[in-house]
Amino acid sequence: MYLQLIKPGIIRxxxxxxxxxxxxxxxxxxxxxxxSMSVGLALxxxxxxxxxxxxxxxxxxxxxRTKQRAxxxxxxxxxxxWMFAVVLALMGSLLLLLTTSLLTLLLSLTGMVxxxxxxxxxxxxxxxxxxxxxxxxxxxxxxxxVAAGNGLDFISLLLLLILISWQMVHFYxxxxxxxxxxxxxxxxxxxxxxxxKRTKISMILYSIMFxxxxxxxxMVANLGIFYSVTLSLVSIYWTxxxxxxxxxxxxxxxxxxxxxxxxxxxxxxxxxxxxxxxxDFLS
Numbered sequence: 001m002y003l004q005l006i007k008p009g010i011i012r013x014x015x016x017x018x019x020x021x022x023x024x025x026x027x028x029x030x031x032x033x034x035x036s037m038s039v040g041l042a043l044x045x046x047x048x049x050x051x052x053x054x055x056x057x058x059x060x061x062x063x064x065r066t067k068q069r070a071x072x073x074x075x076x077x078x079x080x081x082w083m084f085a086v087v088l089a090l091m092g093s094l095l096l097l098l099t100t101s102l103l104t105l106l107l108s109l110t111g112m113v114x115x116x117x118x119x120x121x122x123x124x125x126x127x128x129x130x131x132x133x134x135x136x137x138x139x140x141x142x143x144x145x146v147a148a149g150n151g152l153d154f155i156s157l158l159l160l161l162i163l164i165s166w167q168m169v170h171f172y173x174x175x176x177x178x179x180x181x182x183x184x185x186x187x188x189x190x191x192x193x194x195x196x197k198r199t200k201i202s203m204i205l206y207s208i209m210f211x212x213x214x215x216x217x218x219m220v221a222n223l224g225i226f227y228s229v230t231l232s233l234v235s236i237y238w239t240x241x242x243x244x245x246x247x248x249x250x251x252x253x254x255x256x257x258x259x260x261x262x263x264x265x266x267x268x269x270x271x272x273x274x275x276x277x278x279x280d281f282l283s
Contacts, residue, residue, distance in 0.1 A: 001070040002084060005053050006046035013265065014045050014140040020269040021141030021159050023276040024221050025148035036099035037147040041108055041140060043092025048112040048136075050085040054078065055120050062185040065178070100147045107146060111139035127193040130171050131164075138163035158217045162268070165209035169242070170261040172203050176254025196250045203257060204242045211235035214268065227275040234267050 015038055022034055053060075053071050060066035070076040089112070096105040114136035122129035141159040146152070175182065175189040176199060183192050191199040214235050218228040241260055245253055 001076055004070060005050045005076070005081060005084065006088070007049040007053075010049055011042050011045050014137065015042060016265060016269045017163055018140035018144035020272045021144030022148050023144075023273045024141075024155065024159065024217070024223070025145035025150040026276065027149070029277075030148070033099065033147065036095060037104065037144060040092045040096035040100065040105075041143055043088045043095065044108045044112055045140075047085045047088035047092065048115045050081055050088065051116050052120065054081050054085070055116065056123075059124075059185045059187065063181045064184075065181055096147075103151070104143055104147045107139055107143045111136040111143070114139075123187060125188070127188050127190045129188070130168060130175070130190065133171070134164045134167040137167050155217070155221050158213055158220060161213040162210060162217060165206045165213060166261065166265055166268075168206040169203045169210070169238075169257055170265075172199050172206075173254045173256075173258030173261060175199065176250045177252075177258065178254075179250060191250065199250075200242075200246050200253065204239065204246065207235075207239040207242045210264075211239055223272060223275045224278065226278065227271045230271050231268060234264060234271075238264050 018038065018041055019034070022037065053069065057069070057071045060069050061072045066072065071078065071081060093105055093109065096108060115133065119129060119133040119136060122132040126132075138160045141163055142152070142156045145156050145159060150156070172190065175191050176196065179189070179191050179196075182189050190202065211232075214231045215228065217223065218231060238260060242257060245256055248256065
């Protein structure tokens, strides 16, 4: 039950993007640093997910998919969940502070606050909540980049844009195929407030933004021809998929773009790791 509270899927996805940022920023491979950054960040994300479960339990009770969660049914006492979250956050913060840098820790905690406080409020009040939430989800690759020994610069900005644009397509896909669930819980997501057509147009525009920012990263970070060619093809395909299938109904279109987004993020991260490894081997 406690494993469900930390949302392992969210942790995995965030770590994949954090590893990509780490490899972008690494002059040489630092396995111990990568491990400590990954564990520390995972603990902080896990804490944020537990607190999100605590805050969202009233919404979860209204949705078929989430109404059996442990905090909704009372199988886990609220006090235990808070204690669990605090311990996770303290452990993660201490590990990052001792093994990485203060900036790495501050960025991780900033993502946590954005997710819990800012997104937690926006989710209940505005259709722009998805964009607000994407800011916290876009920080892990920057955490990885900074943990590798870099500061905040143009490359970190490109990493931010890449993850924001990817997340917008990813989460709008979820919003489309779970539209009725969110509507029953009175969550004002874009397809509910502005309609399915407006959501599809936004997804296409964000997929184009993903294409431009990923290609720009390859040039600015000197990731090599393998990354540039592969990600150009992947990004063009993803945009074409969004455009070609725009006349599908909301549920199949949402599922298509959601599932394809998982592959796109994984390929993006793998291409960065392979490109950095290949470039280091040649040098």
